[in-house]
Amino acid sequence: MEKILNYINGEYREPQSGEWLDNYNPSNGEVYAQIANSNAQDITSAYEAAKAAFPKWSHTTIGERSRIMLKIATLIESNLDRLAEAEVKDNGKPLSLAKAVDIPRASSNFRFFANAITQFSSDAHESIGLNTMNFTLRQPIGVVGCISPWNLPLYLFTWKIAPAIAAGNTVIAKPSEVTPMTAFLLGEICTEAGLPNGVLNIVHGTGPSAGQAIVEHQNIKAISFTGGTKTGEHIARTAAPMFKKLSLELGGKNPNLIFADCDYDKMLAVTVKSSFANQGQICLCGSRIFVEKSIYEQFKKDFVAKVQQLKIGNPSDSDTNIGALVSKPHLEKVQSYIKIAEEEGGKILFGGKSVTVKGSENGYYLEPTVIEVYDNKCRVNQEEIFGPVVTLMPFETEEEALEMANGVKYGLSATLWTTNLNRTMRVSKQLEAGIVWVNTWLNRDLRTPFGGMKDSGVGREGGFEALRFFTEAKNVCIKYE
Numbered sequence: 001m002e003k004i005l006n007y008i009n010g011e012y013r014e015p016q017s018g019e020w021l022d023n024y025n026p027s028n029g030e031v032y033a034q035i036a037n038s039n040a041q042d043i044t045s046a047y048e049a050a051k052a053a054f055p056k057w058s059h060t061t062i063g064e065r066s067r068i069m070l071k072i073a074t075l076i077e078s079n080l081d082r083l084a085e086a087e088v089k090d091n092g093k094p095l096s097l098a099k100a101v102d103i104p105r106a107s108s109n110f111r112f113f114a115n116a117i118t119q120f121s122s123d124a125h126e127s128i129g130l131n132t133m134n135f136t137l138r139q140p141i142g143v144v145g146c147i148s149p150w151n152l153p154l155y156l157f158t159w160k161i162a163p164a165i166a167a168g169n170t171v172i173a174k175p176s177e178v179t180p181m182t183a184f185l186l187g188e189i190c191t192e193a194g195l196p197n198g199v200l201n202i203v204h205g206t207g208p209s210a211g212q213a214i215v216e217h218q219n220i221k222a223i224s225f226t227g228g229t230k231t232g233e234h235i236a237r238t239a240a241p242m243f244k245k246l247s248l249e250l251g252g253k254n255p256n257l258i259f260a261d262c263d264y265d266k267m268l269a270v271t272v273k274s275s276f277a278n279q280g281q282i283c284l285c286g287s288r289i290f291v292e293k294s295i296y297e298q299f300k301k302d303f304v305a306k307v308q309q310l311k312i313g314n315p316s317d318s319d320t321n322i323g324a325l326v327s328k329p330h331l332e333k334v335q336s337y338i339k340i341a342e343e344e345g346g347k348i349l350f351g352g353k354s355v356t357v358k359g360s361e362n363g364y365y366l367e368p369t370v371i372e373v374y375d376n377k378c379r380v381n382q383e384e385i386f387g388p389v390v391t392l393m394p395f396e397t398e399e400e401a402l403e404m405a406n407g408v409k410y411g412l413s414a415t416l417w418t419t420n421l422n423r424t425m426r427v428s429k430q431l432e433a434g435i436v437w438v439n440t441w442l443n444r445d446l447r448t449p450f451g452g453m454k455d456s457g458v459g460r461e462g463g464f465e466a467l468r469f470f471t472e473a474k475n476v477c478i479k480y481e
């Protein structure tokens with residue numbers, strides 16, 4: 001059986017514990033690989049390699065760093081099929097999605113930051129009359145930690161690693177133990193691209209063991225984490241006494257506000273995607289749909305009709321829209337919320353049941369589920385489900401829509417459908433979310449800041465924000481005569 005090894009100092013290594021974890025294929029429930037179950041000893045080895053690589057990498061010219069990163073981007077592209085198939089086997093997402101979104105975006109992450117670093121510059125402030133000149137150095141931090149989740153495995157893993165190494169840091173990175181395969185393959189791509197040994201170290205294993213050891217390590221001074229709010233809270237508590245720099249990209253419960261004056265057909269098509277893409281397992285999916293009362297009944301009918309057409313099937317089939325959920329425990333968690341919705345008086349308009357796919361009978365498949373709810377305070381509207389489940393509720397006024405949209409502890413993203421420019425401005429300004437999409441969804445320009453408010457996180461990634469996070473600003477003040 002294939003073994004997923006750690007990638008430390010440019011070479012693949014077994015875990016020092018000699019222990020392995022099972023890696024499941026969610027489309028058929030079978031174990032198909034063994035994952036290194038790493039612990040603090042492996043993190044220490046990774047740290048030593050990263051520390052040794054830091055002086056040279058941080059003094060490598062921007063041009064050279066950029067050249068190597070562009071090579072990594074190109075190699076990810078030329079390995080598109082292999083990486084997409086690996087992602088599908090690990091995660092259960094449709095192959096078409098992995099090929100169109102996940103892997104191309106992993107490549108873009110390297111390409112984007114390879115270019116961005118060539119444009120990243122420092123500020124200078126002359127204090128006229130005082131004869132002093134200030135300039136701000138942006139220096140790499142040293143060895144940094146990157147921890148990512150299972151929903152967009154290589155996409156989010158590289159979203160952190162690329163700016164970290166572009167800025168001159170060396171990295172210890174841990175993918176989710178649920179989806180380690182593409183991170184494993186990234187090691188050999190980095191070697192082929194000529195990334196010096198120790199610049200990127202990839203350690204596999206569980207969050208409480210390998211992940212915790214990264215967060216607890218005294219000399220890893222910055223952690224970029226994407227994952228659940230509870231884990232983020234735990235990481236913040238662990239890291240705060242060591243004064244680490246933290247970027248936390250956490251959970252969401254995103255509202256989708258649909259006004260009667262929207263472009264209805266476009267809204268309908270995009271809302272199906274924003275509800276169920278990647279089986280609803282994208283932190284940016286709009287899981288609470290609020291519709292203006294005058295079009296609510298029509299929307300309900302049309303939306304359910306469209307959702308009914310989605311094909312649930314083996315992720316490798318080209319006509320599959322909805323693949324498998326990532327794991328059995330996750331499937332059970334999502335199902336438990338469907339039960340809670342019913343207990344709370346919600347009405348299942350469509351879906352709600354698990355699905356048996358012919359030839360993949362033990363896979364973790366669930367129907368896309370649409371639930372009508374009557375109170376925004378119900379648990380299914382307040383807690384993150386992170387699966388193919390959306391709720392519907394009508395609203396009468398803009399104020400009511402905003403109150404419900406903002407009436408959760410999360411504040412990651414929001415989508416607004418309207419053709420009224422004044423409303424666009426009014427509502428966008430009042431939405432408590434780090435990202436607002438108007439008449440579109442998941443439209444990403446990598447230069448823009450990305451992150452959440454409230455319990456959805458701290459800090460912003462993307463563009464220069466990420467390069468600022470992965471550098472220390474040092475002001476140098478020179479007095480001259």
Ligand code: NDP
Binds near residue numbers: 174282283
């Ligand atoms: P988790 O918080 O469970 O895990 C995220 C990562 O953290 C995994 O690599 C996990 O390892 C690791 N981890 C777990 N415990 C610890 C610990 N004590 N110390 C260090 N690392 C730890 O999230 P999920 O993987 O379940 O991902 C889903 C969540 O991610 C959802 O809440 C979703 O909203 C959020 N998310 C947020 C995004 C954003 O940009 N804001 C984007 C995508 C997802 P392991 O899995 O091996 O246990």
